[in-house]
Amino acid sequence: xxxxxxTSKNRNGEEIxxxxxxxxxxxxxxxxxxxxxxxxxxxYLGELLREGIYRISSAELSKMMEVNxxxxxxxxxxxxxxxxxxxxxxxxxxxxxxxxxxxTEDGFRAVIVGAGNLGRALAASHMFERRGIERIAxxxxxxxxxxxxxxxxxxxxxxxxxAFCEREKPEIAVLTVPKEAAYDVSVRLAKxxxxxxxxxxxxxxKLDDYPDVYILNVHLGDSLMVLSYGIxxxxx
Amino acid sequence: xxxxxxTSKNRNGEEIxxxxxxxxxxxxxxxxxxxxxxxxxxxYLGELLREGIYRISSAELSKMMEVNxxxxxxxxxxxxxxxxxxxxxxxxxxxxxxxxxxxTEDGFRAVIVGAGNLGRALAASHMFERRGIERIAxxxxxxxxxxxxxxxxxxxxxxxxxAFCEREKPEIAVLTVPKEAAYDVSVRLAKxxxxxxxxxxxxxxKLDDYPDVYILNVHLGDSLMVLSYGIxxxxx
DNA sequence: TAGATTGTTAATCGATTAACAATC
DNA sequence: TAGATTGTTAATCGATTAACAATC
Numbered sequence: 001x002x003x004x005x006x007t008s009k010n011r012n013g014e015e016i017x018x019x020x021x022x023x024x025x026x027x028x029x030x031x032x033x034x035x036x037x038x039x040x041x042x043x044y045l046g047e048l049l050r051e052g053i054y055r056i057s058s059a060e061l062s063k064m065m066e067v068n069x070x071x072x073x074x075x076x077x078x079x080x081x082x083x084x085x086x087x088x089x090x091x092x093x094x095x096x097x098x099x100x101x102x103x104t105e106d107g108f109r110a111v112i113v114g115a116g117n118l119g120r121a122l123a124a125s126h127m128f129e130r131r132g133i134e135r136i137a138x139x140x141x142x143x144x145x146x147x148x149x150x151x152x153x154x155x156x157x158x159x160x161x162x163a164f165c166e167r168e169k170p171e172i173a174v175l176t177v178p179k180e181a182a183y184d185v186s187v188r189l190a191k192x193x194x195x196x197x198x199x200x201x202x203x204x205x206k207l208d209d210y211p212d213v214y215i216l217n218v219h220l221g222d223s224l225m226v227l228s229y230g231i232x233x234x235x236x
Numbered sequence: 237x238x239x240x241x242x243t244s245k246n247r248n249g250e251e252i253x254x255x256x257x258x259x260x261x262x263x264x265x266x267x268x269x270x271x272x273x274x275x276x277x278x279x280y281l282g283e284l285l286r287e288g289i290y291r292i293s294s295a296e297l298s299k300m301m302e303v304n305x306x307x308x309x310x311x312x313x314x315x316x317x318x319x320x321x322x323x324x325x326x327x328x329x330x331x332x333x334x335x336x337x338x339x340t341e342d343g344f345r346a347v348i349v350g351a352g353n354l355g356r357a358l359a360a361s362h363m364f365e366r367r368g369i370e371r372i373a374x375x376x377x378x379x380x381x382x383x384x385x386x387x388x389x390x391x392x393x394x395x396x397x398x399a400f401c402e403r404e405k406p407e408i409a410v411l412t413v414p415k416e417a418a419y420d421v422s423v424r425l426a427k428x429x430x431x432x433x434x435x436x437x438x439x440x441x442k443l444d445d446y447p448d449v450y451i452l453n454v455h456l457g458d459s460l461m462v463l464s465y466g467i468x469x470x471x472x
Numbered sequence: 473t474a475g476a477t478t479g480t481t482a483a484t485c486g487a488t489t490a491a492c493a494a495t496c
Numbered sequence: 497t498a499g500a501t502t503g504t505t506a507a508t509c510g511a512t513t514a515a516c517a518a519t520c
Contacts, residue, residue, distance in 0.1 A: 033487070035465055039458035057501060070489050077503060085502040086496040103464035117357030124353055127438075127457045133464065171467055196467040198460065202363075204279075214466035218459055221363045222275035223452065224434065228339035228369065229271055230450035231407055231432040269511070293477060306513050313479060321478040322520040 030078045037075055038098055040065070045095040057088035104132035109168065111194075113185055114176035115140035115155050118200055122174055123151040136170055158185070165192035175199045186215075266314045273311055274334055276301070281331040293324035340368035345404070347430075349421055350412035351376035351391050354436055358410055359387040372406055394421070401428035411435045422451075 044065055048056060058076075062069035076082050076089070082097050083089045099105060110128060112119050115138045128135050138155045140146060146157045156164060173189045175182055175197055182201035189197060190210040199205040199217045207213055280301055284292060294312075298305035312318050312325070318333050319325045335341060346364060348355050351374045364371050374391045376382060382393045392400060409425045411418055411433055418437035425433060426446040435441040435453045443449055 031487075036458075036462055038465070039455070039461035042461065043455075043458070059501080068489060070491090071487090073502065074488080074504085081503065083502050084496060085494070086500045088501065101465065102461045103468040104461075106464070106468060108464060108467065117353055117360055121353030121357050122456075125456075127460060131457065131461060131464065133460070172463065195471065196463050198463050212470055214463065214470050216459065216463045216466060218456070219275070219279075220358075220361075220454070221367065222272075222279070223454055224363060224369070225275035225278065225338045225340075225367060226272055227408065227432050227434050227450065227452040228342070228344060228367065229274070229337065230452060231344065232339040232342060234448055234450050235431065267511075295477080304513060306515090307511090309478065310480085310512080317479065319478050320520060321518070322476045324477065 034075050034078055037067075038102055041072075041075070042095065042098045042102060045091055045098065048091045049095055054091050055088055056091055058083070061089075099132070102131075106171075107132065107134070108171040109134045109136050110172035110174055111136060111164070111170045112138045112153070112174040112176065113140075113158070113161070113189070114138075114174075114178075115142070115145050115150060116176060119174070119176035120150055122176065123153055133172065136168060137164065139164075161185075161188055162192050165189070165194065169193060171195040173197050175201055175205070177201060179203050189213075270311050270314055273303075274338055277308075277311070278331065278334045278338060281327055281334065284327050285331055290327050291324055292327055294319070297325075335368070338367075342407075343368065343370070344407040345370045345372050346408035346410055347372060347400070347406045348374045348389070348410040348412065349376075349394070349397070349425070350374075350410075350414075351378070351381050351386060352412060355410070355412035356386055358412065359389055369408065372404060373400065375400075397421075397424055398428050401425070401430065405429060407431040409433050411437055411441070413437060415439050425449075 041061075044061065045056075058069040058072045061067075061072055065072075073083070076094070076098075079097065079101050082094050110133050112123050112135065115123075119138060119140075123135060123138060135151075135153055138150055138153045139158045139161055140155055141158050143157075145155045148155050171194065173186075173194045173196070175186060175189075177185055179201045182199065182203055182205060186197055186199070186205055186207060187210075190207050190213045194213065196214040196216070197205065199215060200220070202219070202221060203217075205215050205217055207215060277297075280297065281292075294305040294308045297303075297308055301308075309319070312330070312334075315333065315337050318330050346369050348359050348371065351359075355374060355376075359371060359374060371387075371389055374386055374389045375394045375397055376391055377394050379393075381391045384391050407430065409422075409430045409432070411422060411425075413421055415437045418435065418439055418441060422433055422435070422441055422443060423446075426443050426449045430449065432450040432452070433441065435451060436456070438455070438457060439453075441451050441453055443451065
């Protein structure tokens with residue numbers, strides 16, 4: 001079904017062989033704007049699946065998502081031909097493929113560092129498991145939390161962070177500690193071998209010494225400001 | 237200081253008069269990508285201010301923020317000439333101006349609907365007051381929460397939503413209710429005159445009947461997927 | 473004044489959309 | 497086969513960056 005040619009065309013239309021593993025190769029730089037759109041496709045496809053819809057065209061999806069059909073076809077094609085001419089896309093297959101691209105099949109495991117309200121809110125959500133990520137523990141400094149179980153997760157003392165990571169090798173750390181602690185904790189996590197940090201502390205985290213650690217800073221405050229601007233711009 | 241000419245140039249370089257109020261006019265469509273960058277400028281300027289730095293050039297800011305200096309000048313110039321040739325930008329003035337553009341001076345007031353972990357986490361943060369937004373109440377359905385005070389906010393019964401909004405006229409609603417309730421609650425909020433909804437429910441909220449209500453959907457799950465992709469793409 | 477740095481135009485780059493041949 | 501719809505190229509549009517004249 002997936003139209004996997006082992007050639008591609010260069011500027012002049014001449015067929016050139018694909019370099020080994022280029023198909024599905026993440027190094028073949030997909031533009032970040034496309035990456036940020038993929039989760040949305042994934043969500044909509046999951047929704048369709050739940051509704052028992054197994055086939056969809058870019059035109060139909062375009063209508064649903066209010067996105068240009070050309071863009072959908074371009075985006076999906078970054079990773080290989082997932083559709084079929086004259087038919088459209090197989091929802092189940094496409095859902096699976098996008099999930100693969102996004103890493104839902106990689107069995108990543110996550111720790112949540114900081115068991116405050118936000119950490120607990122994230123721990124309680126089904127966000128992780130729904131995306132193939134396993135939450136394995138929380139960490140905090142507060143002795144009254146340590147030893148408790150929160151949303152099925154043990155809350156461990158932050159002192160155990162290194163030993164735990166050594167043993168369990170989580171790929172993902174969710175950082176919901178106070179701003180002041182964020183940098184130190186992130187360095188400890190990077191040293192302990194974590195591959196990605198999802199940072200909710202209200203600061204721009206950046207680890208120059210650990211270029212292999214992918215950091216995603218979430219700035220909820222920035223989002224609130226965009227909302228505020230949006231209201232203002234509609235008001236007058 | 238602010239270079240406020242009352243003309244601008246058209247394509248052919250002829251001077252044309254600015255339409256009344258065009259300067260600082262939000263209708264003069266600023267591109268969304270610029271809007272999304274403004275809060276970051278605001279944060280960095282606030283930081284500089286706290287460090288006692290009162291003057292900065294686009295080149296210095298560029299270095300700090302890892303953003304092209306040309307882009308900074310272009311972005312800031314969307315709203316009027318905030319700098320001064322040969323000098324740079326006055327940090328305090330610029331901070332204030334960007335804040336104004338983003339609505340920090342508008343005295344917006346917010347209610348938080350849903351007093352679960354996420355609602356409480358947001359309520360507890362200083363995010364709102366720091367941006368000139370006043371939190372005034374929380375709402376929930378759970379009778380054991382109603383009547384309590386959470387982070388200085390009264391938790392009211394959702395049944396009182398309409399009466400409360402009628403009386404207090406909050407501009408902003410933060411939606412942290414379960415997915416299933418999100419749509420109904422949002423319609424109630426829109427009917428009750430709220431101007432913007434910050435939606436954390438894991439669904440794409442859209443109110444076709446209330447085009448004046450600005451909706452900002454936050455998809456934390458999408459962000460997690462981008463992290464996962466980022467890890468994957470660095471791993472091999 | 474001379475030096476610095478903005479505001480702004482022009483050039484480049486990248487992303488979106490349109491169009492259509494390939495093909496199921 | 498005829499019809500439908502993708503994959504893909506080309507055209508358009510918008511965003512970023514470079515360059516420099518205006519000006520403080």
